[in-house]
Structures are given as structure tokens and as C-alpha cells.
Amino acid sequence: MSEHTIKAFDHELEALSRRIVDMGAVVEKVFGDALDGLTACDVNLAGGIVASGPRLDALRREIEGSAIVIIAREQPVSVDLRECIAAIRIAGDLERVGRRSIDIANRAVVLTGESFSPRAFIGLKLMRQFAAKQLSGVLEAYTQRDVARARAIWLGDVELDALEDSFFRDMLTFMMEDARNVPFCTHLLFCSKNLERIGDHATNIAEMVVWMVTGESMPIERPKK
């Protein structure tokens, strides 16, 4: 490749990476609004993002399309090819984080007006804080190509699993104490499952960052609580 072609190619890879960062920011906003909407019982905030699915889908498709065009036209190898493949996979995980958040927002809208104990939210708020930290951390690790940070996020996922387990037990108790808690607690259980899966997607992205930069795969077995 001529120097001029190499520069143009670098610009294309940079643009691809920037699209991922931009999509990450959109997904973080959807996540934040869904969880604020749920825990503050703010139906407007939650309702504002329930229709974001097609936008997330479009962002993912744009990233996939760009990556495939680069692969077909520039025929990259080694780290450049890994950048393109990682972009396709990370966009998929980001879309799923958004879809999970939208599921939470839908439940926040359904739950408006239901009677409930505010204590039920405590465990969910802890999970939300932790998932938000994992998500923003892995997006920074991607932006800075920070392998050490990505590995730390990969290892941290066990804490979210432990929080979900504890929340699950808590909700069962609530429901068995009083049947009127059943609909509300059932929805919160699905919200906590969504948060746990959002953590899994952050872990997937962390694996992608490590692989993209180093070419190494993380161990097949993830750490267990």
C-alpha cells in the first residue's frame, strides 16, 4: 500500500472505532434513563426510551456495514482485521445492553401506580451501580485499548452475579410474605436478571478488547462466585 492509502485506511479504522464509542454513549444514556425511570418511578423518563430499539438496531447495522466494507476493500490482516471483527461483535453486545435496558424501562412503565415497598429497590440499586461501572469501564478500556482494565472488568463480573443471587432470595421472601407483592416483585426479578446480563455483555466486550489488542483469548471458564 502507498503511504497515502495507508493513511486513508487508518482514518477508516479510526472512524469505525469512533462509531463504537458513539454507540456506547447512546447505550449508556438508554441504560441510565431506564434505571433512573425504574428506581425513581419516573414514567416519563422510562417511557422516553422504550422506542429506542430501532435506533440501536440501526447503529449496530451501520457499524457492521462499515466493518464489512473495510474488510472487503482493504483486506486487512492481524490487528487491523481484529479491529474490524471486534467492532462487529462489540456493536452486537452494545445493542443487547440497550435492549435489556429497554426491557427494564417497559417494566418501569407497567409498574407505575403499583403499591410496593421501597426497600425492594435497595438490592436493585446496588446492582445498577455495579453494572453501570462495568459498562463505562469497558467502554473506556475500548477507547484507550487498555488491556489491564479490560481484564479487571472481566474478573469483576462475579460480584454482579452475587448481588443478583441475593436479590433473588430477597424477592422470593417478599412474595411469600404477601401475595400482593407478586406482580411487582416478579417484574423486579426480571429487571435484576437484565442487569446481570448487561454485566455479561460488558464481560464479552472486555474479552473482545483483550483479543483485539493482543490476539489472545480469555480463558473459556469465567470466574465463578
Place this chain on the structure above:
Amino acid sequence: MSEHTIKAFDHELEALSRRIVDMGAVVEKVFGDALDGLTACDVNLAGGIVASGPRLDALRREIEGSAIVIIAREQPVSVDLRECIAAIRIAGDLERVGRRSIDIANRAVVLTGESFSPRAFIGLKLMRQFAAKQLSGVLEAYTQRDVARARAIWLGDVELDALEDSFFRDMLTFMMEDARNVPFCTHLLFCSKNLERIGDHATNIAEMVVWMVTGESMPIERPKK
């Protein structure tokens, strides 16, 4: 490319496609054992597949690795490149179908010995039948590059969503009638959510088959019930 090189390349693509078909068969077995284990309360059957996660992960990684080697070495374009990208994405969806099935198997093991009403299984069995049909159908559509079949599967997913919705209401009633039903029904609710997501993964694979063969993307909005 010389004729000899083209033939070798075709063999590589065929081998990649065969790996997907083989992984599909493994995933269908995991799915079947998990659901039989749950609905027949057969703890041995369910317990036999709870440790399949690393195997599924390894199968996905092998497919990704093969696809990336083909892209880097053969620098395919158009339908050949789409075959490689689709293999990466389909392997990801298949692994997730397996993971969801393992989650169901884990719950089947937890539920062993719990008292419950067999009536609770009726809705779940309907969902299982439908999800199994979608999964085997989309794997056949992939094997035969059958775009019409893939489109039909894509459209069929709404029925599974409707079955899940009805099962959700059923379980709420059970739990509110008798608090002793709460732990059992909660696990079944997560099983039905897993079945609904397995249907989503079949739909994702259907989209991939259409795109792989034709280069066309399915509409961003999926049909709604």
C-alpha cells in the same frame, strides 16, 4: 486465483458451514435434554448438560477462528465474505441458545423434589415445542440456503412471544393463589423467558441466512403480536 486455489477455498467454506451444522446439532441436543429434564422432572437428564458451557464456548471459538483465518488468508468478497461473517454471528447465537438451555437445566435440577402442579407445565410445553420447531427450521434453512424458509421463521417468532405472555399471566395467578407456589413458579417464569430468547436467537439466525444468501437485511422492526 488458479482453479486449484478456488477449489481449496471452496472446501474451506464448506468445512466452515459444516462446523455450524455440527454445532447446531450439539445445541439442539442440549436444548432437548434441558427441556425433557425439566418437564419430565428428570434430574439426570438435566444434570447431564449443566456442564456443557465450556464445550459450547470452544465450538464457537473454533468457528470464529476458522472464519477469521479464511478472511485473512483468502480475502473473500461478496457472498464468500458474507458466509464467513455470518458463521461468526451464527456461532454466537447458537452458543447463547445453548447457554439459555443450560440455565433451564440448572433450574430443573434446583426444582427436583419441590411440590408443584403439573398444570403449570402445559404452557411451557407449548413454548418448548414452538421454540424447538423454530430452531430446527432455521438450522435447515441455513443448511439448504433456503431464504423463503428463513423469512417464514423470522415472521413466526410473534407466536412464541404471545405464548410467553400468556404463561406469564398464568404463573402470576398461581403465585397469588398460594404462596407455596412462589419459588417453583418463579423458576418456571425464567424458563419461559429463556425459551422466548431462544426464539429471538433463531430469528437472528434467520436474518443472517437471508443476508448471507442475498446480501439484503431484514426490516429493522420485527413483527409484533
